Amino acid sequence: MRKVTALVLFLSLFAAAFAQSDVKRKGFQKEKLNFNASYYGETVWYPGLKVGAEYVISEKKKDKTKKSRKKGEFTKTKTNQFIITANLGYFWQPHNYGSLFVNSAILFRHTAHKGFQYNFGVSPLGMNTFFFNETYDVSEDGTVKKAALPARIFYSPSIILGLGHTMKKKLTAWFFNVHITSLMPYNSSVNFLAAMEFGFRFNILKFQ
Amino acid sequence: MKKITFIIVSFVILFSACEKDDLSGTLDDVLYVRYKNAEMPAYIHGNGSEKIFLIILHGGPGGKAMEYRVGALKDLEERYAIVYFDQRGSGMSSGNYSKKDITPELMAEDVLALVKVLKFKYGNDLKLFLLGHSWGGALGTRVLLMDQSPFKGWIEVDGGHNLVDMFDYQVTRFLEVADEQISEGNSVDFWTDLKSDVNEIKEEGYSDENGGKLNELGHSTEERLMDDHVLDDKDKVSVDFLNYLYEESIIISSVSSSVVNGNLNYLWTTLDYTPQLNQITIPSMIMWGEYDLVIPYSMGVEAYNAIGSTDKYWVLFHGSAHSPMMNEVKQFEQEVITFIEAHK
Numbered sequence: 001m002r003k004v005t006a007l008v009l010f011l012s013l014f015a016a017a018f019a020q021s022d023v024k025r026k027g028f029q030k031e032k033l034n035f036n037a038s039y040y041g042e043t044v045w046y047p048g049l050k051v052g053a054e055y056v057i058s059e060k061k062k063d064k065t066k067k068s069r070k071k072g073e074f075t076k077t078k079t080n081q082f083i084i085t086a087n088l089g090y091f092w093q094p095h096n097y098g099s100l101f102v103n104s105a106i107l108f109r110h111t112a113h114k115g116f117q118y119n120f121g122v123s124p125l126g127m128n129t130f131f132f133n134e135t136y137d138v139s140e141d142g143t144v145k146k147a148a149l150p151a152r153i154f155y156s157p158s159i160i161l162g163l164g165h166t167m168k169k170k171l172t173a174w175f176f177n178v179h180i181t182s183l184m185p186y187n188s189s190v191n192f193l194a195a196m197e198f199g200f201r202f203n204i205l206k207f208q
Numbered sequence: 209m210k211k212i213t214f215i216i217v218s219f220v221i222l223f224s225a226c227e228k229d230d231l232s233g234t235l236d237d238v239l240y241v242r243y244k245n246a247e248m249p250a251y252i253h254g255n256g257s258e259k260i261f262l263i264i265l266h267g268g269p270g271g272k273a274m275e276y277r278v279g280a281l282k283d284l285e286e287r288y289a290i291v292y293f294d295q296r297g298s299g300m301s302s303g304n305y306s307k308k309d310i311t312p313e314l315m316a317e318d319v320l321a322l323v324k325v326l327k328f329k330y331g332n333d334l335k336l337f338l339l340g341h342s343w344g345g346a347l348g349t350r351v352l353l354m355d356q357s358p359f360k361g362w363i364e365v366d367g368g369h370n371l372v373d374m375f376d377y378q379v380t381r382f383l384e385v386a387d388e389q390i391s392e393g394n395s396v397d398f399w400t401d402l403k404s405d406v407n408e409i410k411e412e413g414y415s416d417e418n419g420g421k422l423n424e425l426g427h428s429t430e431e432r433l434m435d436d437h438v439l440d441d442k443d444k445v446s447v448d449f450l451n452y453l454y455e456e457s458i459i460i461s462s463v464s465s466s467v468v469n470g471n472l473n474y475l476w477t478t479l480d481y482t483p484q485l486n487q488i489t490i491p492s493m494i495m496w497g498e499y500d501l502v503i504p505y506s507m508g509v510e511a512y513n514a515i516g517s518t519d520k521y522w523v524l525f526h527g528s529a530h531s532p533m534m535n536e537v538k539q540f541e542q543e544v545i546t547f548i549e550a551h552k
Contacts, residue, residue: 043457095238095455096249096300130302132247135240136328138321144328147242152302187246187297188307189467191460 030205032056034172038199040089042099048091050197054107058082076113083107083119091195097130101181105160115166117173121159128156128183128193154183162197173201231256231330235289239329243321244314246303250322251292251455253277254285260335260552261326262363262544263291265319265351267342269472270465272299274455276341279445280533280540287545293322295347297468299461310471312479316350323358335552339363339544342503342530345511346371349481352488361491361551362517363544366500366530369511371479374503375414378422381504382406385429394436402429419476426502430529433499440527443537485514491551493521495543497528497535521547 033055040048064076085105092098103126109119135150164175177197184190237252251274252261264281266273273292281290294301296315319338327334338359340348345367352362368374386403390396402425409418433439492515496508505524512522523543525532533540 043459045454046457093457095251096457132240133238133249135242135247136325138241138243138324140244142324144324150240150242150247152247152304185304187301187303187464187467188305188310188471191302191463193457194459 036201042091050089052087054085079111101128117164126156248301254289256289265340265344270469341365486516491519495523502530
């Protein structure tokens with residue numbers, strides 16, 4: 001467990017350090033800021049919603065000139081980006097609890113020439129709060145009282161894998177991500193959530 | 209002024225009347241018991257009109273309460289309120305505590321905390337019965353040794369009040385059933401191979417690994433006994449997996465269950481409540497599947513003989529293995545109804 005935590009922290013720090021230089025050099029650029037909104041289904045069918053913001057902190061484009069009989073000479077562009085994200089979401093497990101979560105992740109995203117994208121990343125900073133259904137506190141002397149706002153907070157780092165495709169109108173892309181989130185501490189150990197997310201990204205500039 | 213007083217008095221009467229939940233309709237409640245750093249859900253379904261609540265203690269350790277909402281127990285919801293309770297560390301229970309905090313004693317306290325919550329919510333005049341299956345039989349026994357006063361009756365189904373001797377009981381019963389099936393000409397090769405495997409395990413003696421192997425064999429041989437029509441399959445039901453998937457998060461409950469099961473492995477060399485069973489004096493019904501190779505019925509006979517109650521009943525299901533409530537649904541249901549009606 002310690003090794004995994006150390007690896008997650010190392011990757012995040014490495015990516016953040018790598019990216020910092022680019023942000024410092026060029027300053028904040030609105031076109032690199034995207035927002036997203038998605039359906040966030042924990043175990044697929046426990047429904048939820050997630051909104052987030054992401055900022056490209058480092059970007060490298062590779063152009064390759066190719067020749068074909070139909071198109072003649074043309075350029076293929078591949079883009080690699082490091083992105084930081086901040087997210088807020090809520091999902092609902094109807095029999096047991098609602099869960100509010102916030103997290104911040106660092107992602108690597110590759111965009112192919114025709115717009116296909118894949119990304120992977122880690123979220124070392126995350127917090128998940130379960131708000132339980134009707135709960136009763138029983139004290140050691142046997143007194144019972146109804147709990148006012150029963151909740152439990154978990155530290156919840158996660159890993160993210162996903163794919164998507166760029167779009168040409170106001171929405172900049174659609175995406176599908178899988179999140180594996182750990183809940184710590186959970187009982188005497190850890191536990192996990194697996195969520196699937198489908199949503200759209202948009203850039204605020206396109207709406208102005 | 210009189211009008212205002214009348215309105216205030218009316219409100220006070222109205223709210224005090226609503227203090228306890230209305231039990232006239234069908235109950236479909238989920239409530240959490242928060243006790244000693246754990247939140248444990250109880251799923252309450254069924255008919256609460258007579259205020260008879262049957263608390264189900266699942267198996268495992270590390271089973272899942274809602275897997276039991278099928279077969280006889282689900283049918284019993286028509287007459288009684290059935291309380292499916294996820295034990296500490298199991299199912300959808302959550303919390304923050306150390307491994308050493310998971311003990312049968314604390315888990316028994318949890319059940320008594322659940323009793324307090326049920327009475328707080330539904331009224332002190334509840335008629336409570338306790339049913340423990342498999343590991344739940346061991347836990348239920350511990351609960352009763354701690355405090356049996358809240359319960360009108362105890363139903364043990366293929367339970368494990370004596371885990372220390374379980375290995376020997378299992379080996380003996382495996383060999384008996386193997387000989388019986390070979391002599392009847394049922395799956396002779398299968399039982400001959402199994403007999404040699406069990407003899408090998410017997411030679412090696414108890415270890416966590418061998419205990420696990422026998423447990424697995426006990427479950428897997430049920431299918432063979434079913435195929436050979438030794439077990440009663442006329443009203444056999446299985447876990448309603450789709451319903452279960454919807455009601456409990458499969459990942460959370462599965463991870464929790466495997467963790468708590470590992471934490472309690474030590475009980476197989478320490479837990480034996482047999483010498484204290486004479487302290488249980490409430491009406492008790494011990495129910496067992498004749499072909500249970502996970503916890504053989506000789507364990508049930510031991511419990512029946514040792515329990516101190518003068519009102520005690522022994523029911524052996526001839527066409528069942530470890531879970532008679534899923535094999536002989538109708539008979540199981542009828543036995544439970546007869547017991548509860550006699551002692552409510």
